[in-house]
Amino acid sequence: MLTTLHKQLLNDYQHNFPLSARPYQDIADALDVTEADVLSALTELNDNNFISRIGPVIPPNHIGVSALVAMSVPEQQLQTVADKISAYPEVNHNYEREHRFNLWFVVIASDTEHLCTVIDAIEQETSYKAMQLPMLDDFFIDLGFKLDLNND
Amino acid sequence: MLDETDRKIIQATQAGLPLTPQPYQTIAEQLGLTSDDVMMRLSAMQNSGIIRRIGAVPNHYKLGYRFNGMTVWNIPDEFIDEMGQKVGQLVFVSHCYHRPRHLPEWPYNLFAMVHGKTQQEVDKQIQQISDLLDDYNLGSDVLYSTKILKKTGFRTGGRAGGRSPKATPQARNRNP
Numbered sequence: 001m002l003t004t005l006h007k008q009l010l011n012d013y014q015h016n017f018p019l020s021a022r023p024y025q026d027i028a029d030a031l032d033v034t035e036a037d038v039l040s041a042l043t044e045l046n047d048n049n050f051i052s053r054i055g056p057v058i059p060p061n062h063i064g065v066s067a068l069v070a071m072s073v074p075e076q077q078l079q080t081v082a083d084k085i086s087a088y089p090e091v092n093h094n095y096e097r098e099h100r101f102n103l104w105f106v107v108i109a110s111d112t113e114h115l116c117t118v119i120d121a122i123e124q125e126t127s128y129k130a131m132q133l134p135m136l137d138d139f140f141i142d143l144g145f146k147l148d149l150n151n152d
Numbered sequence: 153m154l155d156e157t158d159r160k161i162i163q164a165t166q167a168g169l170p171l172t173p174q175p176y177q178t179i180a181e182q183l184g185l186t187s188d189d190v191m192m193r194l195s196a197m198q199n200s201g202i203i204r205r206i207g208a209v210p211n212h213y214k215l216g217y218r219f220n221g222m223t224v225w226n227i228p229d230e231f232i233d234e235m236g237q238k239v240g241q242l243v244f245v246s247h248c249y250h251r252p253r254h255l256p257e258w259p260y261n262l263f264a265m266v267h268g269k270t271q272q273e274v275d276k277q278i279q280q281i282s283d284l285l286d287d288y289n290l291g292s293d294v295l296y297s298t299k300i301l302k303k304t305g306f307r308t309g310g311r312a313g314g315r316s317p318k319a320t321p322q323a324r325n326r327n328p
Contacts, residue, residue: 009208010208010210010215013207013208014205014207014208014209014210015205015206015207016206016207017169017206017207017208019176019191019194019195019206020191021174021176021177021187022173022174023169023175023176024171024173024175025173035173039171039172039173042171042208043171045208046168046171048214049211049214050210050211050214050215051208051209051210051211052168052209052210052211053166053167053168053169053208053209054168054169054171054207054208054209055165055166055167055168055169055206055207055209056162056165056166056194056197056198056203056205056206057203057204057205057206057207057209058162058166058202058203058204059201059204062201062202063154063159063162063202068251068263070258079301082301082302083301085302086301086302091302092302092303093302093303094300094301094302094303095297095299095300095301096297096298096299096301097222097295097296097297097298098295098296098298099293099295100257101258101295103301104222104295104297105301105302131254131257131258132252133251133252133254133258133263134251134252135249135250135251136249136250136251136252137232137233137236137249137250138248138249138250139233139236139237139239139240139248139249139250140240140245140246140247140248140249146243147210147212147215147217148269149215
C-alpha cells in the first residue's frame with residue numbers, strides 16, 4: 001500500500017513541483033530521501049494509477065475552447081452511444097451519471113467553430129440532442145486537493 | 153500570449169513530465185530547446201495563469217474517493233459571482249464553474265464537484281454548500297457518476313487525424 005513517501009508526494013507536491021535542473025533531487029533533499037527513492041515512488045504511483053501524471057495543469061478554456069455536454073440516452077443504448085462519442089479525439093471525459101441527463105462529456109477544440117462542428121457531428125451520428133454547457137466563469141482556486149490518506 | 157514554442161512545451165508535458173533525473177532537459181531535447189528555455193517558459197506561463205499549477209495529479213477514485221458528486225445549483229444571476237467564489241474556496245470542492253441554464257429542463261447555473269470516501273461524507277459536504285448558499289439557492293441536484301467511459305488528460309484536440317482507442321472503465325491515456 002502507500003508508504004509515507006508516497007503520501008508526502010501525493011499531498012505535498014500537487015502544486016509546488018520544482019522548476020529546477022534536478023527537481024526530483026530537490027524533492028528528495030526536502031524529504032530526506034534519495035533521488036532514486038523519489039523516482040521509484042513516483043513511478044509506482046503512476047503505474048498503479050494513484051496519480052494520472054505529474055506535470056503542468058492547464059485550466060479549461062485557456063488554450064482552445066471547451067464545453068461540457070449532456071445527453072439523455074435510453075439505458076440500453078448508452079454504451080453504444082458512449083463508444084461513438086468517446087471515439088472522437090476532441091472528447092476527453094465521458095461519464096455516465098444517474099440522472100435523466102445520463103451521459104456527460106467534455107469536448108475540447110482549437111476554436112469555437114471547430115467545437116460546434118464536433119458537437120454537430122456527434123448529434124448527427126448519435127441522433128440525440130446535445131445540451132451544451134460551456135464554462136462561463138471559473139471560481140476554483142486550485143491549490144490541489146487535500147487527500148486524507150491515513151486510514152488506508 | 154502563447155507562442156508556438158509555449159504550445160509545444162504544453163503539448164509535450166500534458167501526459168506528464170518524464171520520470172528521469174532531468175525532466176526539463178529531456179523535454180528540451182525533444183523540442184530542440186535548452187532546459188533553461190523550458191523552465192523559464194513554464195514559469196512565465198504559471199505566472200500568467202496559463203498553467204494553474206505544476207505537480208502531481210491524484211486519481212481521487214483510486215485513492216479511495218469513490219463517491220464523486222457533481223452538485224448543481226440554481227443561483228440568481230446577480231449573485232452568481234459572489235456565491236461561486238464562496239463555494240470555490242471550500243476544501244472539498246475540486247471544480248467550481250458558472251455554466252448557462254437550459255430552461256426549462258436545466259435550471260442550474262453553478263456546478264461544484266465534491267469528493268468523499270463515503271456517501272455520508274459527501275452528504276455532509278453537500279449540506280455544507282447548501283448552508284453556505286442559504287436563501288440564494290433556488291434549487292439543486294446531485295449527479296453521481298456510475299461509470300467512467302473515457303478519461304484522458306488535456307489535449308488541444310482536432311489535430312490528430314486518427315481516432316483514439318475505445319474507452320474502457322477507468323481508461324486513461326498515458327502517452328502523448
